[in-house]
Amino acid sequence: MMKFLDGVKVVEIGHILMAPYATQFLGDFGADVVKVESLEGDYYRNLGLGRKRGMTAQWMSVNRNKRSISLDLKDPEARETLNALLKDADIVVHNMRVKAIERLGLGYQAVKAINPKVVYCAAIGFGQDGPYADFPAFDDIIQAYSGLAAVNGVGSGKPTFLPIAIADKVVALMLGQAMLAGLHRQRATGKGCYIETPMFEAAVTVVLNQHLNGHTFVPPEAGLGYKRVMSPYRQPAPTQDGYIVHGVYKYEHWQRFLAETGRQDVLDGPLMADQHAMANNIAGLYEIASNEILPTRTTAEWREFFDRLDIPCAPVLQMEDLEQDPHLRAVKLFEEYDHPSQGRLRRTRAPFSVRDVDVGSDRHPPEIGEHTLEVLREVGLSDEQIATLQARGVVRTFSDEEKPAARKAGW
Template identity: 40%
Template sequence: MSSGPLTDVRVVDLTAVVMGPYCTQIMADMGADVVKVEPPEGDIVRYVAEGPAPGMNGVFMNVNRGKRSVVLDLTSDEGAAALRALVETADVFIHSMRAKAIAKLGFDYDAVAAINPKIIYTNCYGYSRRGPDAERPAYDDTIQAECGLPAVQKELTGDATYVATIMADKVTGLTALYATMMALFHRERTGEGQEVEVSMFETMASFMLVEHANGAMFDPPLGPAIYPRTVAPNRRPYRTSDGHVAALIYNDKHWNAFIASVQPAWNCDEFATLALRARQIDRVYGLLAETMLERTTAEWLQLFAELEIPATPINTLDSLFDSPQLNAAGLFETVETPEGLVRFPGVPTWFSRTPGRVAGPAPRLGQHTDDVLDELGLTSDRTETTVSDENRPEFINNRSLGATEPG
């Protein structure tokens, strides 16, 4: 029923956890038929939090909405044959296993392209195969550390900490999405399929160095790899007389409007230009912090609105669901699911002709195995299997053709 720009695109999704599933969730919302191939025990993110039903927590349901779950054991002849049949019908094949693991199962690029030469085959790795760390395991926390995020946080706060969101997973998922779409665009023009590689470490190193490369980009270096404004210790929401406010009084227009209204004494050569203020940015932030204590949050927000200075109170994540802006923009979509009504944070983009939308509920484990195998004409070849107790959570007992190991 979708009208999204990826309508009629079929994606065979062997990813797990968040990085790959986030990528393919967006594809599903944009109209693609995403067939999620799971092991008998299921994608491990099914079990990282409580939910309204076993294996159906908020994280899993959000990044796997609108997909079809098929349980296959790729170590069995039947499971491998089913996946090969599925590959024949696919436009995209995407996985998040290490290179040796997917090759051992017989589904590396060469094997898949031999079945379907026009396929777009996307590898989601921790580290590029072209480096010495190719086979190292990787998770969001370790990649955050390796790409320098905790070190940058230490510059800001004095303590090396992770960012309080799984940034590496999500940024790499978005990168995998745009890389896959570029390959599909090339195929539309030329008819050529190809292999795509997206790795967490390389993606996050590139992401962090967008602004932080700074003086280190030059030969010889003109300074360290750091963007001073973002690590200034006084760069934080300003404390007011009764709370906090976030404001960016940064460019010359905003600065001049602020000092004319609040601090005329700062109209001096010392702070006259953005370049001069940038050289002493932490001092500038400190002076602003002292000034912000003089009024209430509401008073500052009213003034900043009059001066057209970017400013906002500090929201909680829960408060986002009640945001007038987000609700007017239609970000949230309520979907009826077997687990009850679910209010999804939906599609943040808008298309005038091919709009996306929340593709539907997330699947129960193996929910669509019969349907997909029927579509492939494999009904008569199916066999009944169960997962041994020592290899699965006790509440899973699905018919399957087995599965891949999570990436």
Template identity: 40%
Template sequence: MSGPLNGIRIADMTMNVLGPYGSQILGDMGADIIKIEPPEGDTLRGIGPCRHKGMGPYFLNLNRNKRSLALDLKKPEGKAVLDRILETVDVLIFSFRPKAMARLGLSYEEVAARNSRIIYCGASGFGQNGPYADRPAYDDLIQAAVGLPALQARKTDEPVYVAAAIADRVVGMALSSAVGMALYHREKTGRGQAIEIPMFETMTEFVMGDHLYGATFEPPLSRPGYVRMINPERRPYRTRDGHIGVLVYNDKHWRRFFELIDRPDMAADPRYTSIAGRTEHIEYLYGFLAETFATKTTREWEELLERADIPAIALATPDDLLNDPHLDAVGFFQTIDHPTEGRIRTMAVPQRWSESQPDIRRPAPTIGEHTREILLEVGFTQDGAESLIEAGIARGRNDRSVARDVEVRGPSHTNCNELISREPSC
């Protein structure tokens, strides 16, 4: 066992991206994550190309270091199993709306009555003390709600979403951080507590930390929006043979850059000698840089800028990252043998600890892979566990099905969405 949270046990009642990303971080840190799924599994299992139904790449990269318990919480017997589990865990994280948790008999007061030391952490779309409390929330909706597409539109003329689940992942990190700090508080005081992580407020702080800008002051000194970040020319620069990312940022960088391109007149121009002056004239400077970088190849600029100690890096694609020499040297991408999916690529924990190094202890689980062992851990007999599975209250690992899947290890794959459209739910 490894990681600073070794010995912490977490019940994870989340699906899709936000919660699973947060719980995966906690699992990487050593916590025992019990992923509680409906019998049909996390909906994310069906996204992307896959070798076997329910084991798509998005799911595989969000659910390592977890054990899967497939449980039907709509049935009283399933709820009774969950109650028994919650008596044994340190943390419950969930992404159900609080009213849905209350309907299940899983409000904080009800859970804390069984386990007073529990950390009860819910990720909701909006703070529950505001008028948006009952609104649905997904990554795209929250991006729109906090103005990210509108800010992008100041650069592109059309509002567009960021090409990543940025809201889900940022809030997932906030969730994992909050759980860690709540555990520290409990260590000092012996008391558990309820925590609410609202997506809208968390992402508003994330975005407006950059873009509150002149509206920081009352009365405002300018409209919101950091002018450098929303300038349409703030982008990787086109070179003679590709693109390069460059940040000529502080006074020293700009002096060296003007020397590098033989423009001493600009180095002495008061409009460009301070960050305040450059910010005021950033639109012209971005255009000037774009014209300048188009005159040489990417590699030529990398060498020149490196010698001048000006930050720069070639524009990479996702394909490039798979063969990046730095990522290769630090062992970031790793190929492992998954019990059912064969050889798969995974990403290492991107941190280094001198003592309790986090690690990957188990790959993402199949649906209900650990149902039997978890039921036994919380006091059910072997016969009792099998009775729950036979009654459809829980779903366990189908050994014959798994054995069949293991034989099909190869490069061929299909799309899980297509499988789901033509096959009945498992």
């Protein structure tokens, strides 16, 4: 944990992936992130692989450096308890549909009335000023709506999902920037604000950042789609014994590559007449490289070749290669730690290195309601008040007695 945000309090009313991934980074940066869960817990807790119910590998990967409280937000008394927490929050973030959060009495105006300086971040599917405002959204839906699945399928000829929740994760990074921007303004002016980060609009900006292309100009100068990136031959290229990705990109790269591989015919031809011809014919150049040139040598031979020509290249690693990758091992990206209820675990650390910043130990991903008692006491509830809420079944706590018996192996 890097203490950039020491003293900042974040209340996350989040679930699944987008808001939790964004707030985990704030927790990595030292903010006190309090995750508000239902009595059943975040739905993502039970999606994926786990040693016990409620703590899957997938959920734990986006919920370190947080404290968990578990409340029945439909209960007025439990909601009043949450209001006491919201009163001192710097940032409140949710990724629920707006009408659903407002039915709980936790919309922007309601929270602003409790805490005028709050930075309130709504991470939602679709902007609230458009006809899709009430549509449900998750990663697959947004990959489809945004054109991402379509452009990803250029090589295969059919729409294809990326096999990671890319929309959730990219939009989460935008959400993190939005939260920090709001926090900076709050610190400078003492004023709060509302920030809406819709997945659809955000993902479209990612897709069209390069692919708006000719439609950047009014009237359009050409069609949509950046030729180099859209080429079906911009793929890992087959070698004699595997695949390689080459960085033959600039005009001078192509000149060196074609000359050194004996393809003077291409170098002297219309595809390489000048830099503009190269750019306009990039798909044809990729096709020649992938189909005619790169299959003639081994991956190791091509790596030596490209290194000699000072052209970037890379082998295609499998997921199984990553844990043993010499660079990742040297920078200690993978780390093992002991979780109080899960035993010995492995994770990827936050991908930052810092100097001249105080650091501390990370918080383990919490059990449902692991910090309910702690947080409720911090906001001023007495043990008697907490006992009443427990007796009514509107809060959930996690005690040592609920932890599974430790297994001998790996603990």
